[in-house]
Amino acid sequence: MTDYTCPKCGGHTFDITVTQQVTAAFYSNGEHDLLDDAHGDMEWGDTSEAVCSNCRWSGTLGEALP
Ligand SMILES: [Zn+2]
Numbered sequence: 001m002t003d004y005t006c007p008k009c010g011g012h013t014f015d016i017t018v019t020q021q022v023t024a025a026f027y028s029n030g031e032h033d034l035l036d037d038a039h040g041d042m043e044w045g046d047t048s049e050a051v052c053s054n055c056r057w058s059g060t061l062g063e064a065l066p
Contacts, residue, residue: 004050004064011054016044016061 005012020043023035046062 003066004061005066006052006055006057006064007059008057009052009055011052013053014050014061014064015053016051017049018044 003012004014006014021036024032025035026032044061046060046065048061049058050061050064051058
């Protein structure tokens with residue numbers, strides 16, 4: 001696992017904004033179904049928005065690579 005490090009304070013704890021893509025089906029009667037499991041695996045990468053839990057530095061995870 002990559003050891004992300006805050007470039008400002010050296011911390012290793014981040015709040016990461018995770019975006020998920022889901023597929024939803026809408027029906028003519030106003031109902032809808034989510035076709036994907038909206039609670040599946042969370043994915044993040046170097047372009048994910050991250051905020052340091054310690055000093056509130058914000059950027060992308062890629063900027064926090066050692
Ligand atoms: Zn920090």
